[in-house]
Amino acid sequence: MEAVHNTPMMKQYFSIKADYPDAFLFYRLGDFYELFFEDAKQVAHELELTLTAKNGKNAEHPIPMCGVPHHAANGYIEQLIERGYKVALCDQVEDPKLTKGLVKREVVQVITPGTLMSSLTEKENRYLVAVVEQDGRFGIARGDVSTGESALTSVATLDAVAKELSIILPREIVVTSSEHEAALSHLQIPLTQSTRRETHPHGDRAIDAAQADAFAVLYAYMHDTQKRSLAHLQPAIVYEAADFMQLEPNTVKNLELVRSARTGDKKGSLLGLLDVTGTAMGGRMLKRWLEKPLLSQHTIAERLDAVEELLAHYFERQQLKDTLREVYDLERLVAKVGYGTASARDLVQLKSTLRLIPRIQAALEELFSDRLGQLALGLDPHDELTDLLDRAFVEAPPISTKDGGMIRTGFDPALDELLVASKDGKTWLATLEASERQATGIKTLKIGYNRVFGYYIEVSRANAKLLPEGRYERKQTLANAERYVTPELKEKEALILGAEEKSITLEYELFCQVRDQVKTHIESLQRVSRRIAELDVLVALAETAERHDYVRPVTLTGRNVMIENGRHPVIETVLPRGEYVANGINLNEDREMLLITGPNMSGKSTYMRQFALIALLHQIGSFVPASRAELPIFDQIFTRIGAADDLVSGQSTFMVEMVETQEALTRATDRSLILLDEIGRGTSTYDGMALAQAIVEHIAEHVGAKTLFSTHYHELTVLEDSMPRLANVHVRAVEQDGRVVFLHEVRDGKADQSYGIHVARLADLPDALIARAEVLLSEFEQTEERTVVSPKEPVVQAEPVDQLSLFAETDPVRETVQTLDLINMTPLEALNTLYRLQAEARK
Structure with missing residues (x-):
């Protein structure tokens, strides 16, 4: 064993492996990457590879070994990274032909979930995030190695950190303490602990110590893992969460902004509907816009002006659409140049994209909105660089840069x-x-x-x-x-x-000489890529507006809302054209809250979501699905829609309801929008109704936010008489031949009945069960009348009343239970004892 471990190669292996204990070491031997010992056992198991022994399985102390071909390693590495592992690539760093003895090897790159450069999804970022606590604040720095994008913010609490990360959805989080690692572990995102800092000029943009420290940790981690120039890293964008509309993670989920709740895919979400972008970088920017709607009326107006102009100029828009489809992912091509991995084929694609800029500028010459004009001015075609690339490379160079066939005749x-x-x-x-x-x-x-x-x-x-x-x-x-x-x-x-x-x-x-020359243009090329991406998003919004008959919303400085014939942007597209039932909404100073009643499946939740989506579309600068819309700027949207247990944290549906409602009640302002769907259904009838009424009253008296509150407690509709800013609306349904027909029309006033049994009939429950339910309903309605307390009645501190107690204080049943030896009881004995206790309790 000692002799095997003391060979020069194994000494080299152990020396390198000691520096990367948390990564699988892919050790280059000839045309293979080999793994040894525990690395080999684990990787062989994960990837279903054959586990062998370096010194033979019959050796006294066999060394476990497995390997993958060098040329096919990426596929295996990607599988490991997607499962949350890290891989350290150890390559030969000198020519074996020129070396006597053991070839020198070094780790040339550490691939982690946040730094994987291959197998990238075109229209999604792969963010790496660093979180650092400094001076009582938490700095959050994020970066995407594949695009060079970086951004900085800071928040006051770890809870706020978790919420921001739930929106960003990074692939990996770097923290500096075990405490932070434990606090963020519930996000189920790979976490790495690292304390090394390395300053970078872009970190100077930070506006507080926490941001600067977070960027130093992020940059150090990037540099330590990538082990090469990060010249493509863009200047960090510094933002405050309060600069944008605040969206809770559950709001993003409930409104299906970027993922369908049913499938988890982009298709079926608002992003899936809007994303008709022609470029990958445009698709990524659109997603960022959806996650960070604007609060600036000026910027919203700029975007709306641009969309309106593009919508009005069909031929120019079509020319832009056709041209943008030919644009390569300039942002990632430039990143490859800075990263040192760009091939000749990448540089030819860069040249092809730059050649399209004059066509884009020609189309924009006919458009006069301020924002489109600014974008056109920033589109530098880089004529000299384009000429260099054209002279240097053949039109279809090979993928490899080391087999020749790249350079055009006459260049050298x-x-x-x-x-x-x-x-x-x-x-x-x-x-x-x-x-x-x-x-x-x-x-x-x-x-x-x-x-x-x-x-x-x-x-x-x-x-x-x-x-x-x-x-x-x-x-x-x-x-x-x-x-x-x-x-x-x-x-x-x-x-x-x-x-x-x-x-x-x-x-x-x-x-390499040509690539180095391109490298000197990285910053200006990145500016071009951002402008093309924004233009692409604006063209996509105009295209969506035309396809689905959207209108330009009017931005109000006050708090009134007026929407005529509003529609749910996603649901209307899955129904035959014209079948979606449009509904309006009208809110003002005298009408702050709508109490929505109506049967299950009638469309209450859809009506609420449609309002939120229209508001959000307005604040990303998009036209909206309505015939007319006048909207304020909402600072936050809170939603509690749909039933969902939180199994990870062990919270029931009702507990999740209460937690999410608490978020809205404590953080909402009078500039917010709150959507609450059937609050209180997860507990007993009276508890639920009491909580629902108390929540309605609290929002009206202490929050003042525009609110849509749907409920199955029809008794709450009497609140309209005592709460002047609350109005009843209902979703219409009619009964025909003993069956309910949903009209999906929202009208003023309360619903006349709940139609719950009719819905059960639609679900094909047994006829006998339905008949029994109708009999019981009739009996309940005759024997019980539930009422609500007027909100104007003062709350009197009553004597404390316990909820239903299982046992009285001197109950003999309780005393018996306390003395039972449950550990040593057989199941039969336990059943008999339970039977006796039940009989005793019934006396």
Whole structure:
């Protein structure tokens, strides 16, 4: 065992592995990456690889080993990263041909969930986030290695950190303490603890110490894992959460902004509907806009002006759409340049994109909105850079940068000479093959090449006897052929291979020189990419508005709301055209809250969501699904819609209801929008109704937010008489032939009945059960009348009354239960005891 571990290679392995204990070490050996010991066992299990032993399975102390081919490693690495692991890539860093003894190896990159550069989703960012506490605040720095984007903010509490991260949805979080790691573990996002800091000029943009420290941690982690230049890192965008509409994580989920609640996919969400962008970077920007709606009336108006202009100019919009479809992901191409991984093919794509800019500018010349004009001015076509790339590279270069075939003829005279020499040599080979076939009469004779023997003449075994004695020198015998060489062939081989090797080396050098020149333009290219992305989003919003008949909303400085014929933007698209029932909404100083009643499945929740989505669309600068809309700027949207247990934290539906309602009651302002759907249904009838009324009163008296409150407690509708700013509305339904027909129309006034049994009939419950339910309903309605307390009645502190107690203070049943030896009871004994206790309790 000791002898095996003391070999030079294993010493090198252990030395490197010691620096990366939390990562799988992919150790390069020839054409494979090998893993050893526990790494090998775990990776073999995760990826279903064959586990072998380096020194043989029959050795006294076998070393577990598994491996993957170097050329196919990315696929295996991606699988490990998606499962939350890290991989340290250990490569040879010197040429084995020029080295005596053990080749030097180093870790050239650590791949983590937040820094994976391959297998990227086109229209999604892969964020890495650092969280640091400093001076009583928590700094949050985020970055995307694949695009160079970075941003900074700070918040007051860890709870606020968790909420911000729930919106950002990073792939990895870096923290500086075990306390923070434990506090954020419920997010179920891979966490890494790291305390190293490294300053960077972009960190100077921070507006407080927490932000600056967070950026220093983020940059250090990026630098430590990527081990290369991060020249593509863009200046950090500093923002305060209060600069944008605040959206709770459950609001993003309930409104299905970026993911369908049913499938978890983008399709079926608001983002899925709006995203008709032509570029990947436009798709990513649109998602960011949805997650951070605006509060600035000026910026909202700028975007609306641009969308209106694009909507009015059909031909220019179509020209922009067609051109944008040809644009490559400029943001990630530029990132590759700065990162040092761009290929010649990437640079050709960069050139192709820059060549499209004049076409984009020509289309924008006919448009005059302020924002479109600003975007047009910032679109620099980089003519000199485009010319350089055009002269340097062929139109379809190979993927690899180390096999030649990239550089265009005429770009470099020395390369041209080498290529001519190589080409002439190959022409000579073709001539030799033809002449030897004629001289020997063997039509299948051919000249081939491999890395071991170089060029050779190959003749089948059957034809070898036809060769004159001594014509060729035998080099290799195969099962079905003989291979030969001649002095003349070997001489030409040296010339051809020498020219090829030199040309390939020179091509790579020229490629690196051109790539370095592109690198000097990174900042200006990133500005172009941001402008193209924004233009793409605006074109997509205009296209959506035309397709679905949206209107421009009017932005109000006050708090009134007026929507005529509003529609749910997503649901209307899955119904046959014209079948969606549009509904309006009218709120003002005298009408702050709507109490919505109506049967289940009638559309109460859809009505509430539609209002929130229209408000949100307005604040990203989009037209809205309505025939007319006048809207204020909401600072926050709170939603409690739908029943959902929180199994991770062990909270019931009712507890989740109360927690989410508490968020709205404590954080909402009179500029907020609150949507509460059937609060109180998770507990007893009287508890639920009491809580529902108390919540309605609290919002009206202490919050003042515009509120939509749907309820199945029809008794609450009498509140309209005593609360002047509350109005009843209901979703219409009618009974036809004993069955309920949902009209989905929202009208003023309260619903006349709940139709719960009718809904049960629609669900095909047994007829006998339905009949029994109708009888019981009739009895309940005759024997019980529930009422509500007027909100104007003072609250009197009553004597404390316990909720239903299982046992009286001197109950003998209680005393018996307390003395039971449950641990040693058999199931039968426990059942018998329970039976006796039940009988005793019934006396």
